[in-house]
Amino acid sequence: GQQVMQIPQYQHVQEGEDFTTYCNSSTTLSNIQWYKQRPGGHPVFLIQLVKSGEVKKQKRLTFQFGEAKKNSSLHITATQTTDVGTYFCAGQGDTGRRALTFGSGTRLQVQP
Amino acid sequence: DTAVSQTPKYLVTQMGNDKSIKCEQNLGHDTMYWYKQDSKKFLKIMFSYNNKELIINETVPNRFSPKSPDKAHLNLHINSLELGDSAVYFCASGLWGVGDEQYFGPGTRLTVT
Numbered sequence: 001g002q003q004v005m006q007i008p009q010y011q012h013v014q015e016g017e018d019f020t021t022y023c024n025s026s027t028t029l030s031n032i033q034w035y036k037q038r039p040g041g042h043p044v045f046l047i048q049l050v051k052s053g054e055v056k057k058q059k060r061l062t063f064q065f066g067e068a069k070k071n072s073s074l075h076i077t078a079t080q081t082t083d084v085g086t087y088f089c090a091g092q093g094d095t096g097r098r099a100l101t102f103g104s105g106t107r108l109q110v111q112p
Numbered sequence: 113d114t115a116v117s118q119t120p121k122y123l124v125t126q127m128g129n130d131k132s133i134k135c136e137q138n139l140g141h142d143t144m145y146w147y148k149q150d151s152k153k154f155l156k157i158m159f160s161y162n163n164k165e166l167i168i169n170e171t172v173p174n175r176f177s178p179k180s181p182d183k184a185h186l187n188l189h190i191n192s193l194e195l196g197d198s199a200v201y202f203c204a205s206g207l208w209g210v211g212d213e214q215y216f217g218p219g220t221r222l223t224v225t
Contacts, residue, residue, distance in 0.1 A: 033213060042202055042216040043155065086153055099168045100214065102155040 002027050004091045006103030019076040021106035023089035030094035032072045038085040079110045116217035124223045132189045133220045135203030144186040145204040162208050193224045
């Protein structure tokens, strides 16, 4: 079955440093979504990428979808304490399976 | 004005008991989901309903039975609770189609003692 792996599992940065999390799927995806879960909270949708090689930006966050549509990354520039949380990628297969397969998540801790 | 709501927020119960979790969405979505998040934060889909029809049924013990009385509601009933069922259960909703973003409820933390 489809597997989505995410690295690193955990990252601790100083406020102002950059952060990147990587997501790799075992199969080609029709699209990939990113979610953020604050401690004690629920996953909140951030963005969706559909096209091969697509790059999208949301303020300090940059999202990329690989050319082969099997990997993705989220990069945060100049982290802030409000960025603390767990970031999940979630892939949707391209063979009719509609369910999202979530990555294992990257927990980001930002030290002020 | 909550978009996706779940009750209860916390549930503490003993092994062997039967319990239910309720979910409601007021977003007009046609698809609803149940996810289980374990202590290591892995988020795994359990079930999905589209227009009250079960469309995704992952490898879940048959002690878990979802029910969707209408498009806005999806409940989860669990029989004979086991210690391993302890987790946070999230309900989510979305629109069926390519790349339907999902809106999650606040979660129900289930603790089985």
